[in-house]
Amino acid sequence: MNMARLAVFSPVDSTARVDVVVRRLADAIAVGLLADGEQLPSEAELAGRLGVSTVTLREALMALRQRGMVETRRGRGGGSFVRLPAGLDPLARLRAFAADELRDFGDHYAAVAGTAARLAAERSLPSDVAPLWRTLDEMDAVAAAPEAAGSAEACARLRRLDGRFHIEVAAASQSARLTQEEIRLQADIGPLLWLPHEGLSGHDETAAQHRAIAGAVERGDGEQARAVAERHVLDATRHLIELRLRLRE
Amino acid sequence: MSTPASLVQAGHDHAAAAVARVREAAEGVFEALREVRDAAVACVLPAGGTRRPVVADLAALRPLLWARLRGGALPAHLPAHLPALIAGIGFIAAPGLLADAPWYLEWWQENPSGDPVQLLRDMDPASSAFYDYTHWDWYAGPSSGAERTICGPYVDYLCTDEYSLTLSVPVLAGGSFAGVAAADVFVRRFEAAVLPALREIPGPAFLVNAEGRVVASNTASRVAGSVYRGGPRDGDHVVRRVGDLPLSLVTATAGGPE
Known part of the structure; x- marks a missing residue:
């Protein structure tokens, strides 16, 4: 099978999938299922656990950062942290x-x-x-x-x-x-x-x-x-x- | 007006068949849980029990958990017509069991668009208001000695947002309680599995859990989620236990109301 055909049958990574991840995390943050200040697992681990690609996950995290619900710090001790924006x-x-x-x-x-x-x-x-x-x-x-x-x-x-x-x-x-x-x-x-x-x-x-x-x-x-x-x-x-x-x- | 004896007998036969069907469906899930339990015992006694288990030790359960999710093959000796019911399955560690995580679930859920996904939740009561899971019946039952627990139907807002049943069994390792093997079954799927048999019963018939919550029914007046408050012999109903499971089939006595 050629590469183009393989791509046709690869898992769908549509924007809908990004939205699902955003909503799941945003709801969890807003009602406190994920606590303010809590560190999220690494991108690779989180993507694996949610069953999405890291590209999808990064898009979702970007959307959450824009809403002020996730903060990402670089460097040592860095990572993504939950923010309760209204708080x-x-x-x-x-x-x-x-x-x-x-x-x-x-x-x-x-x-x-x-x-x-x-x-x-x-x-x-x-x-x-x-x-x-x-x-x-x-x-x-x-x-x-x-x-x-x-x-x-x-x-x-x-x-x-x-x-x-x-x-x-x-x-x-x-x-x-x-x-x-x-x-x-x-x-x-x-x-x-x-x-x-x-x-x-x-x-x-x-x-x-x-x-x-x-x-x-x-x-x-x-x-x-x-x-x-x-x-x-x-x-x-x-x-x-x-x-x-x-x-x- | 009295009911002809032949019709009464037919009603009994259909009720017995429905009990058998319910038992078969539930036992199929418990069979999978016994497999998970046995595999979990090996995981939580690493190196022959010479060191404390860690989260990574539980990864060995994954091939089995994935195989028992809906779509996975059933154990070979189970009847082939049994519908695949399990939407989520896993092992829930007793708090403090694991050396590197005080609270942990090795829990996997079916995913219609691909491989199963692991549940992502912060279970530490210190940082989350939600989940001291020791309070939930699916954990409290097995941890207090129940051989087989059927929790629900209940709205499972922890994992799936679905109206669900959770079936669970205790995991004992080296003589002490190590956690729980559990599986989620959506009520709508359980209903689909048992309704054909309930429908054969001539009068109103419904399945209730140990507390009296209706799990499945052949009548709109006793739909899943409603509560049956009658006693085992309240005159109008006959109550049949489903084997030694915490489920009962309730049927109207011939000529009774409803």
Whole structure:
């Protein structure tokens, strides 16, 4: 077989493949599956593990660098590192949204989170509920630790745990699509929506709402679960819109 | 109105056939897991157990894991009509087992467009909020002594974003627990494997896991993901255990509701 024919049947390295890698890594970074500051494996290893060529991987890393989600350092101790872009300056990111867009995000998110919580209440079993309480207890422990006050590390951990809680509620709905949508919405707006955690001032209020959601899911009270999950998102959205309206351009 | 005895008998036969079909499908996966378990024991006792195992020792599992993924050949003695179900398979190390990684999964997933891909995840609870995997039923079951665990159906947001079952068995090396051999099976594929047999049962029939979550069903009123809260003898249903697996077939009693 000549070389041209061999090329026809070689693995497809289309831009679609680049996009898949970008989305997988970007989602993982945005919701904290890959932690801020974490070093990624070497390009060769990462390409091998993702099953893509190094060319594809480099293109994907370039796209992530442009979004500020990956930082590459050269030389000794160099490599690619995860960056949580919104964590650097969330207010700059907030400025990019009009209040109307934030309201729309909130509407969409409330619909997803509300339905997911209702279904979770109708369908969950004890093994689905246990992780919710475990996550909430972990959040309380982080917020209560004396060294937590004002620490960026504690805030980042709380944000990750908050994301985990909402993904666990969505997964308890038994709907893969709602869970994927929850993860996508968190990637889009999660880091902003949970801004009240900056400084931990809003933790008590947020924690009370989380416990109300988990409690309604545990009792099997679908309507209550939906109502509190919606209110949780809409309260956070309203807080965010107020913050946005006070920001000068 | 009473149901003719011949029809009742036919219902029993079809239910027994469905139980056999479910058992066969699940046992095919457990058979692959026993192979992974045996291979993993050799990997985690390198040099006859004279040194601690490292991540690189687990690479020896790869040919077997790749072969057992969907599309791979089944062990020769299994029935040829068994559909290939496994979407992801691997060995999950007990925390602290490996000398060079406190948390590690040698986990491979099928890839429709080429060779299997290894799961890329930071599993260290210190840097990731997500994965102290010891809490998941597929790990907690085997680590607390269960011979065979079937976890789910559940939304697997760690790996595949699919509605999945995870089947797992413990790996014991030198008398102590070394980790778990596990495999992911998408619910939609498991359903495709058992639905032909469920469909033959004249009335409503559905398969539930040990907690009562419906895995597959021949009726829209008990679709996969819903919960069956009835007891083993709640009057309207007959519950048949699938061998000694944590699965049961539930059928409506003749003349009962539904």
